[in-house]
Amino acid sequence: MERNKNTHCKWCSAYGCSNSKNKRPELSFLRFPSNSDRCKKWVVNTRRADLLSTPVEVLKLPIRLASKLSKRHIELPNFAKLKVSLAVQVLSHTVAAGISTMVSFKALPPDATATAQFVEKFDQLFNCFNSRRFN
Known part of the structure; x- marks a missing residue:
C-alpha cells in the first residue's frame, strides 16, 4: 500500500x-x-x-513554525552576552508571523498578539539600521 x-x-x-x-x-x-x-x-x-x-x-x-530557531535562541543563561545575530533571528518578521499564526489557530492566547507586534517593530527597526539610505 x-x-x-x-x-x-x-x-x-x-x-x-x-x-x-x-x-x-x-x-x-x-x-x-x-x-x-x-x-x-x-x-x-x-x-x-x-x-x-x-x-x-x-x-x-x-x-x-520558526523551524530555524532552537533552544539556544530562546533559553539563554542568566547574564549571557546576547549576540546581535541571535537577536536578529528571534526578533524577525518570521517569528512575528509564526506567533500571529499560532494565535489564529488558538494555540497561543490572544494577548500573544502584542508580542507579535513587538517583535515586528524590532524587525522593522533592524531593517532601518541595515538600510543604506533614507526613504
Missing part, C-alpha cells in the same frame, strides 16, 4: 530527539494523526507536555 506523502515530515517530534531526515535519511517521520483521540495519545507518548493544549488542527499542519 502506497502512503500519502502528506503524512510524512522531516523531523522527530519526540521530546529530546534530534533525528531528522537530513541526519537519518533511512528513518521515516510521521505527522500527528487527524483523529483527536489518537493525536492526544501521540502527544502523551512523545512526552511533549508543551503540545498538550495545542489543537489537533495545528498539530497535523504540514508546516513547522
Whole structure:
C-alpha cells in the first residue's frame, strides 16, 4: 500500500530527539494523526507536555513554525552576552508571523498578539539600521 506523502515530515517530534531526515535519511517521520483521540495519545507518548493544549488542527499542519530557531535562541543563561545575530533571528518578521499564526489557530492566547507586534517593530527597526539610505 502506497502512503500519502502528506503524512510524512522531516523531523522527530519526540521530546529530546534530534533525528531528522537530513541526519537519518533511512528513518521515516510521521505527522500527528487527524483523529483527536489518537493525536492526544501521540502527544502523551512523545512526552511533549508543551503540545498538550495545542489543537489537533495545528498539530497535523504540514508546516513547522520558526523551524530555524532552537533552544539556544530562546533559553539563554542568566547574564549571557546576547549576540546581535541571535537577536536578529528571534526578533524577525518570521517569528512575528509564526506567533500571529499560532494565535489564529488558538494555540497561543490572544494577548500573544502584542508580542507579535513587538517583535515586528524590532524587525522593522533592524531593517532601518541595515538600510543604506533614507526613504
